[in-house]
Amino acid sequence: MELDFERCYRAADSRDQRFDGCFYTAVRTTTIYCRPSCPAVTPKRENVEFYPTAAAAQRAGFRACLRCRPDAAPGSPEWDTRLDTVGRAMRLIGDGIVDREGVTGLAARLGYTERHLNRMLTAELGAGPLALARAQRAQTARILVETTDLGLAEIAFAAGFGSVRQFNDTMLEIYARSPSRLRETRRAVQREAGTINLRLAYRAPLHVGSLLEFLGARTLPGVDELDGDTYRRGLVLPHGFASVALRPADRWIFATLRLSDVRDLAPAVARCRRLLDLDADPDAVDGMLGSDPALAAAVHAEPGVRVPRAVDGFETAVRAVVGQQVSVAGARTTLVRLLRAAGTEPVEGQLSGFPAAEVVAELPDSAFGMPAARRATIRTLAAAVADGKLDLEPGADRAEATARLLELPGIGPWTAGYVAMRAMGDPDTFLATDLAARRGAAALGLPDSAKALAGYAERWRPWRSYALIRLWRAA
Template sequence: MQSKDARFDGWFFTAVLTTGVYCRPSCPVVPPKPQNMTFHPSAAAAQQAGFRACKRCRPDATPGSPQWNERADLVARAMRLIGDGVVDREGVDGLATRLGYSTRQIERRLRAEVGAGPLALARAQRAQAARLLIETSTLPMADVAYAAGFASVRAFNDTVREVFALSPTELRRRSRPEHTAGQLCLRLPYRAPLCPDNLFGHLVATAVPGVEEWRAGTYRRTLRLPHGHGIAELRPGPGPYVQCRLSLSDLRDLTTAINRCRRLLDLDADPEAVDELLGGDAVLAPLIRKAPGRRVPGTVDGAEFAVRALLGQQVSTAAARTHAGRLVAAHGTPVADPGGGLTHLFPSPTALTGLDPATVAFPRKRREALAGLVEVLAAGRLDLAAGSDWQRARQVLSDLPGVGPWTVETIAMRALGDPDAFTATDLGVRLAAAGLGLPTTPAALTRRAAAWRPWRAYAVQHLWATGDHPVNHMPTADVVAAPARTDDRGAAHR
């Protein structure tokens, strides 16, 4: 706090007893005397203790604590689900059902570690969503209250005043929003450094036609959301944030869309911790110095990525995009995109349950594997959502015929967000290992990589970057592919 170290923003919050304000560690205001400070593990805990957000440092807008995406225990799973909006949509009972614990157990564990229960955490999230809508839109305040998840305009007004010490009208008057018709313009903060090359390069190189594109230096994609659909536009900013534009069919999905974009870009990571450990390895150290802050590209939809990972087994990136594009054209939900060339939402598992495996242009065993994967996803036996149990998901995947270690670990890395997932059988990883003098057999390489735990997924990004593949480079020109078309019989072709 005294050194204003931004690396700790989001890890904890400081409340000032004399002013009744809580701040992020890097707040530019002169720090108070230590005896006048108390510390809280979350913004919700500080708000519940009666403190209001600092108007200078805006602690409610810090990157999230990296713990919730690094860990797989009950508290971390609960925090990821609350961030995805489960409490607002399904209540605390719905959260408990998803986690398989009683509401009392979840309440006790969250209070012990985060300093607030699920309702208080959801309330803090609603307050932040309200602030974003107030400052970035011209919506009437009643519509803002509804979209942010408040039960009444009165509860909305009271919460905004309590958390920010300003009325909603005063907040809007103080802001200078960038108005764009039909869009919300936001900034997604992160902990520096960030290497955008592999992050955006990977997303664009593997982009599914009609669902994703790279246009005017911006990654764009469609989003399937709980109350409707949306389009996200993400662009690296000049400061420690990613510029984000969201077009949503239902504004109640704002918080969910923001959190899914953050997971897609791994924006809550702690690059200092990752690079410190990996940089201690003599082989990886030069790679870390060359490109600090590499992130692991994630996904906005775990089920979507699982299907795409299976389509990518033992084929080139271009072939995987072609297969996925055909599925999208035949089974995806059409959407309108006035600002570009996006045409569809990626088909849901339910939409793919009627897929005739014979119409998919790859070997029989892989067609059967796809059918098996779609079946367990549609039936809910495989959970790849934000709060999923990583080890149980791995086990369900491993039990599916035709799904091998590469697919399991790729899904664990990109869909589940496990920072220790390791694709030891990946061809690119093995080629990089050979070039660096590391073991090349999966078993020997896995033993050697034990020193990289719990950040082996980040080590994979550095290993991939030793090759000259499009996934390692942020595009300099538009990558806007025409989607696949379907003929009268429903068979997709290019």
């Protein structure tokens, strides 16, 4: 990733928060790297280097600033929009694939040899997959050190380190402090046993209301719930179950996590960020959409509208199939029946998440409450996901996943597009045949026939998913 020195320096000099996570500022005289918005005195030009990732700065011998915490910056919006191997690799690394399956597993998922994958990532990002995963492990470990009472040895293995010595050496190298010293400096706060409290950063503005309205209208018992401005949901993670409560605040989303296995912290955080689209660049999106007179007033009134995404690709696909040609309320009724048959109901207020594909595939006909053809579609979908023939997670090849979805009987362009937008994070999906989108278009004075609306929407590329959300809100 080629960085323009002058542009980066201007952003750092003005402490522009919009660039946090997009690049990192490293200072040779202090051997410290920061986020662009760090409040420290701007270093002289001749003492500065810029890196596309924290891992690249660490690899060059710089340690993280303890004032601005660059590892806690929002992720680069580029990883959500890019469809190439590097973008897919970054999404998979963020979900903890290297910690669970190693570089071998990452390379296999992407269809490259380890050597070639390392060469591609190093050439573009300044660090290979191991270094990128190591930077994420260090961040996970720091969060656990500062927010839990777990023993340091337990934290080392929970964060993915191979040994306590490796953990100690890495933390000392990146933060210039041993884990025990980091723990000494943590704030004295009230901690509930078994919970991890953290703040999720985002690029302002963020229109929280639109996210909560969308998610709240689709809550399912045992899966998720909305209580005032706090959204809670269950998560099915690689090592077990978890639940999270997400509450918006100024500049942050406060997250309270309950994990059955602390090794799942990194994927849990990645999925929460993905669900609320926290790594988006609202200035770029709103700048494009706001230039259209038809959307300008809506963008001005509600800046920072995001695409409500997903924590489970299979769940989103099932919701999409059930929601074909029925209202949101009707789809919810059908899904509640399915969940009861699968045994997914709240127990003492605990949320367990959506049932696995293997469970749904084996449910009896009485569990579905829908026409036989649609029931067969869900069973076929569940079997394809359970067998590994269909990957609907963010690291998937979007074009390939969409093509395989369309091969399944009963799944058409609307369903495949909805899944691509919410489950796989495609920022440029547009559902021109969607009734609510056409109603929203009519309310804004835009063409409301599917063909004419699709043609008009071409001017909204590459942010048509965000335009679709605004049409739904206008409806």
